[in-house]
Amino acid sequence: MLDPHLLRTDPEQVRDALRLRGFELELDALQKLESRRKAIQVETEGLQAERNARSKNIGKAKAAGEDVEPLLKEVASLGDKLKSSEDELGKIQKELNVILHAVPNIPHVSVPAGKTEDDNKEVRRWGEPAAFEFEAKDHVDLGEALGLIDFETGAKIASSRFVVLKAGIALLHRALIQFMLNVHTQEHGYTEVNVPYVVNADSCFGTSQLPKFEEDLFHIKEHGFYLIPTAEVPVTNMFRDEIVAAEDLPLKLVCHSPCFRSEAGSYGKDTRGMIRQHQFEKVEMVQLVPAGQSYQAIEELTAHAENILKKLELPYRTVILCGGDIGFASALTYDIEVWLPGQGKYREISSCSNFEDFQARRMKARWRNPETNKPELLHTLNGSGLAVGRTLIAIMENYQTKDGDICVPEALLPYTAGLELIKKA
RNA sequence: GGAGAGGUGGCAGAGCGGUUGAAUGCACUGGUCUUGAAAACCAGCAAGGAUGAAAGUCCUUCGAGGGUUCGAAUCCCUCCCUCUCCGCCA
Numbered sequence: 214m215l216d217p218h219l220l221r222t223d224p225e226q227v228r229d230a231l232r233l234r235g236f237e238l239e240l241d242a243l244q245k246l247e248s249r250r251k252a253i254q255v256e257t258e259g260l261q262a263e264r265n266a267r268s269k270n271i272g273k274a275k276a277a278g279e280d281v282e283p284l285l286k287e288v289a290s291l292g293d294k295l296k297s298s299e300d301e302l303g304k305i306q307k308e309l310n311v312i313l314h315a316v317p318n319i320p321h322v323s324v325p326a327g328k329t330e331d332d333n334k335e336v337r338r339w340g341e342p343a344a345f346e347f348e349a350k351d352h353v354d355l356g357e358a359l360g361l362i363d364f365e366t367g368a369k370i371a372s373s374r375f376v377v378l379k380a381g382i383a384l385l386h387r388a389l390i391q392f393m394l395n396v397h398t399q400e401h402g403y404t405e406v407n408v409p410y411v412v413n414a415d416s417c418f419g420t421s422q423l424p425k426f427e428e429d430l431f432h433i434k435e436h437g438f439y440l441i442p443t444a445e446v447p448v449t450n451m452f453r454d455e456i457v458a459a460e461d462l463p464l465k466l467v468c469h470s471p472c473f474r475s476e477a478g479s480y481g482k483d484t485r486g487m488i489r490q491h492q493f494e495k496v497e498m499v500q501l502v503p504a505g506q507s508y509q510a511i512e513e514l515t516a517h518a519e520n521i522l523k524k525l526e527l528p529y530r531t532v533i534l535c536g537g538d539i540g541f542a543s544a545l546t547y548d549i550e551v552w553l554p555g556q557g558k559y560r561e562i563s564s565c566s567n568f569e570d571f572q573a574r575r576m577k578a579r580w581r582n583p584e585t586n587k588p589e590l591l592h593t594l595n596g597s598g599l600a601v602g603r604t605l606i607a608i609m610e611n612y613q614t615k616d617g618d619i620c621v622p623e624a625l626l627p628y629t630a631g632l633e634l635i636k637k638a
Numbered sequence: 639g640g641a642g643a644g645g646u647g648g649c650a651g652a653g654c655g656g657u658u659g660a661a662u663g664c665a666c667u668g669g670u671c672u673u674g675a676a677a678a679c680c681a682g683c684a685a686g687g688a689u690g691a692a693a694g695u696c697c698u699u700c701g702a703g704g705g706u707u708c709g710a711a712u713c714c715c716u717c718c719c720u721c722u723c724c725g726c727c728a
Contacts, residue, residue: 251688251689254687254688254689254697255688255689255696257697258687258688258689258696258697258698259696259697261696261697261698262695262696262697264708264709265696265697265709267708267709268656268707268708268709269656269657269709270657270708271656271708271709272655272656272657272708272709273656273657275656276656276657281708284708285708287708288708288709289708291708292707292708456648456685458648577685577686581648581666583666583667586666586667586683588648588684588685
């Protein structure tokens with residue numbers, strides 16, 4: 214959520230900034246509602262003040278043993294007026310909130326203009342895509358030939374976009390998780406957390422999956438829970454309604470979790486293979502930092518994600534998302550895209566975002582600034598470090614042999630219990 | 639699932655219809671004292687919001703949401719959460 218104060222004092226500037234992402238702020242409607250809110254709030258608070266004063270007098274008179282009947286008569290008419298004024302104010306504030314909660318974050322000055330992912334700007338590239346002496350297969354052909362990736366059984370026990378991994382591939386998948394967690398905790402200074410994989414509506418509101426993106430979530434209606442679409446939701450919400458001590462900052466947490474996404478609206482997109490699943494695993498980095506530090510933190514966090522790819526020797530490029538492609542809550546997002554020989558393309562494997570205080574304002578996640586001794590909103594950041602399923606794909610496609618076997622990358626050898634080459638069983 | 643107890647400021651913990659936004663303690667901030675620190679003493683110290691140039695004034699908030707009342711932290715209803723005992727169980 215944007216600072217309502219900024220929206221009141223500088224609406225044109227906000228509107229212009231949001232146009233970069235193709236969002237048109239309805240200034241007229243907003244300002245009309247806002248001026249009504251102002252008038253009615255002033256009126257309501259005046260009536261409340263009057264009621265409070267009169268009630269206090271009644272209390273005093275009673276204590277002094279005076280007759281309070283005349284005072285009660287005086288106040289009788291106040292009740293209805295106050296009630297209707299309060300109701301009206303509540304209604305307007307609700308309307309105002311509906312609008313406010315649907316306004317996306319203001320993009321950072323470094324965000325390039327553009328409408329689609331084609332307009333994202335490459336900021337760096339690492340590694341050389343390998344030149345194969347044979348025709349490189351994609352992970353589906355490789356996995357099915359090995360008999361270790363089974364889409365049909367996934368579809369049978371759940372539905373399409375679910376998969377069963379077996380033997381060496383399942384082991385490689387597990388090894389990746391251990392490897393990533395160890396690198397982030399031992400080399401990058403993150404604290405590992407293990408969290409609930411279902412969350413309540415308040416948590417979804419805090420990180421802004423709700424109210425706007427409900428259709429992307431799996432919802433367990435009878436309990437009011439949502440399956441998490443990313444560990445960002447439970448981990449960031451650990452600090453909802455909290456005031457963090459300055460000495461505990463920056464908070465750097467890493468969490469492995471499954472992620473569940475309905476993928477509503479992506480019918481027909483990436484239907485082949487494991488690229489887009491209803492359930493996948495991810496290692497997620499989350500940081501909460503004081504306001505002045507978030508732009509340094511986003512560079513570091515992105516480098517932490519890139520470091521995993523470097524250790525796995527997977528070629529990648531990093532792009533900065535353009536105004537039209539950046540997420541609702543983010544002020545700045547770097548996507549890291551890994552080279553997939555099977556597709557001959559770079560594909561997203563990590564998304565690292567600085568939300569500034571947008572999520573923190575919704576969540577009331579604050580820290581106490583020792584300089585002022587007052588609570589201030591934190592800045593929140595997160596990034597995949599990395600998407601495990603897509604990393605698995607990248608390894609399969611980049612480390613395939615002529616015979617269709619998969620070499621285990623050197624960095625993973627300590628995690629694979631002696632397995633060096635994944636072959637047909 | 640059954641029975642009981644409880645949810646109050648950064649933390650602990652009083653209050654159980656009327657000048658209570660809330661005693662007290664701890665923590666924190668400033669001051670006195672000290673060569674410096676500690677201790678002691680004095681003072682300050684919730685958050686969010688409206689209005690205003692500012693000082694200030696006012697409103698809201700005692701788990702959440704309804705209700706009773708001139709007035710609710712305090713009474714009533716619903717829900718959520720925590721703890722204790724019993725049952726079941728990875």
